[in-house]
Amino acid sequence: AYLDRIEAEDGAVGAYLHVDGEAALERAAAVDAARAAGEELGPLAGLPVALKDVFVTEGVPTTSGSRILEGWRPPYDATVTRRLKDAGTVLLGKTNMDEFAMGSSTENSAYRVTRNPWDLSRIPGGSSGGSSAAVAGGLAPWALGTDTGGSIRQPAAVTGLVGHKPTYGSVSRYGLIAFSSSLDQAGPMARTVLDAAVLHEAIGGHDPRDSTSIDAPLPPLAECARRGAAGDLSGLRVGVVRELGGEGHTTGYEEGVLARFAEAVQLIEGMGAEVREISCPSFDLALAAYYLIAPSEASSNLARFEGMRFGIRVSDDGRHDLDEVMALTRAQGFGPEVKRRIILGTYALSAGYYDAYYGQAQKVRTLITRDFTTAFDDVDVLISPTTPSVAFPLGSRVDDPLAMYAADLCTLPASLAGLPATSVPCGLSEGLPVGLQIMAPALADDRCYSLAAAVE
Numbered sequence: 001a002y003l004d005r006i007e008a009e010d011g012a013v014g015a016y017l018h019v020d021g022e023a024a025l026e027r028a029a030a031v032d033a034a035r036a037a038g039e040e041l042g043p044l045a046g047l048p049v050a051l052k053d054v055f056v057t058e059g060v061p062t063t064s065g066s067r068i069l070e071g072w073r074p075p076y077d078a079t080v081t082r083r084l085k086d087a088g089t090v091l092l093g094k095t096n097m098d099e100f101a102m103g104s105s106t107e108n109s110a111y112r113v114t115r116n117p118w119d120l121s122r123i124p125g126g127s128s129g130g131s132s133a134a135v136a137g138g139l140a141p142w143a144l145g146t147d148t149g150g151s152i153r154q155p156a157a158v159t160g161l162v163g164h165k166p167t168y169g170s171v172s173r174y175g176l177i178a179f180s181s182s183l184d185q186a187g188p189m190a191r192t193v194l195d196a197a198v199l200h201e202a203i204g205g206h207d208p209r210d211s212t213s214i215d216a217p218l219p220p221l222a223e224c225a226r227r228g229a230a231g232d233l234s235g236l237r238v239g240v241v242r243e244l245g246g247e248g249h250t251t252g253y254e255e256g257v258l259a260r261f262a263e264a265v266q267l268i269e270g271m272g273a274e275v276r277e278i279s280c281p282s283f284d285l286a287l288a289a290y291y292l293i294a295p296s297e298a299s300s301n302l303a304r305f306e307g308m309r310f311g312i313r314v315s316d317d318g319r320h321d322l323d324e325v326m327a328l329t330r331a332q333g334f335g336p337e338v339k340r341r342i343i344l345g346t347y348a349l350s351a352g353y354y355d356a357y358y359g360q361a362q363k364v365r366t367l368i369t370r371d372f373t374t375a376f377d378d379v380d381v382l383i384s385p386t387t388p389s390v391a392f393p394l395g396s397r398v399d400d401p402l403a404m405y406a407a408d409l410c411t412l413p414a415s416l417a418g419l420p421a422t423s424v425p426c427g428l429s430e431g432l433p434v435g436l437q438i439m440a441p442a443l444a445d446d447r448c449y450s451l452a453a454a455v456e
């Protein structure tokens with residue numbers, strides 16, 4: 001049924017970069033045969049899933065939205081790919097994304113435009129916009145995205161989905177094509193909080209192949225989502241972040257977003273939670289710090305794409321030396337946003353500028369983490385809008401990187417501090433979805449799920 005929907009609708013939506021219907025049907029038949037034979041099945045046996053094209057999938061094209069990886073078929077599976085296979089899922093396909101996950105609208109994909117199923121003239125968010133469009137458009141029941149500065153939460157918010165960025169280190173990054181290694185996390189995008197929790201449980205947990213993986217069990221996420229749905233929030237202390245759309249800090253936020261956020265706060269209070277405003281002054285610097293740290297790490301991570309080991313190789317005709325082949329391959333293989341970030345990151349890390357830019361940004365990162373620590377002395381969770389605006393029209397910000405970066409205003413602090421954060425739908429503004437963001441202390445992802453389930 002999903003393959004039929006993809007066939008009928010994906011021409012207009014553009015969620016997928018690669019679909020292999022035959023492989024999916026074969027795999028589904030194999031699950032059916034195993035079931036018929038009475039074999040023990042994985043917990044998600046037969047359930048279709050879509051993966052952002054940033055996860056490597058053995059033998060299945062993986063591009064990270066970039067021309068430089070065109071035609072590459074990885075020889076191995078990412079840990080999350082492997083875990084989803086082991087759980088019995090059927091891979092529908094790989095979804096579109098901003099090139100190397102750099103963007104907020106999926107317009108930086110080297111391959112195609114992805115449209116928001118709520119309004120085809122608008123962006124589906126990014127960088128996991130193919131995954132959000134696939135799930136919102138009914139082209140997959142759920143999907144995985146990755147979030148470096150908001151790329152699960154923001155696309156979920158603007159397409160009316162639930163998206164969760166797990167605690168940094170709680171989902172393996174092995175086989176996840178790196179953008180900014182100290183920030184990247186994979187997570188679920190789904191239509192309900194419970195679905196997201198179930199998918200998260202299937203991919204999470206310790207992995208010895210990722211040196212930053214935390215060796216601790218996941219909290220019982222699905223159980224918390226189920227319990228949270230009862231809507232009893234008595235005893236829960238909730239902080240509204242003043243700097244993220246709180247009292248007097250509303251510049252740049254759409255009125256409809258602030259109105260839905262205020263209603264969500266009332267709803268939460270009505271279910272018995274104690275709500276207060278909390279100030280996190282360093283959050284105002286998150287955008288500036290992120291756009292130094294993420295490009296710095298990217299400039300280092302992307303050095304591996306030199307036209308020798310993966311993907312395309314330009315001018316391999318014997319008339320160019322090694323350096324020329326690398327330069328020509330990168331010039332042709334990387335898009336403008338990726339080049340901008342490599343240049344910015346290389347500059348920020350270079351001798352003479354390191355202390356002024358990268359070093360300062362790292363200090364700000366520490367201050368942001370401290371703001372969270374102080375806040376969590378007084379409250380159990382923090383909330384804010386997920387994004388300052390609803391889905392904006394395609395093309396409206398492509399020529400203005402700073403306007404594009406503003407989409408991440410609310411999601412960046414939790415990213416920089418490595419904390420779990422969920423976006424859950426909290427109503428519509430002018431017919432378009434608005435998201436509520438819920439942030440919790442490290443490893444307390446369960447708090448995000450239970451509050452999200454209550455709000456849902």
Ligand code: GLN
Binds near residue numbers: 101102126
């Ligand atoms: N929009 C942000 C950026 O462009 C975040 C992207 C992400 O989380 N992958 O860097």
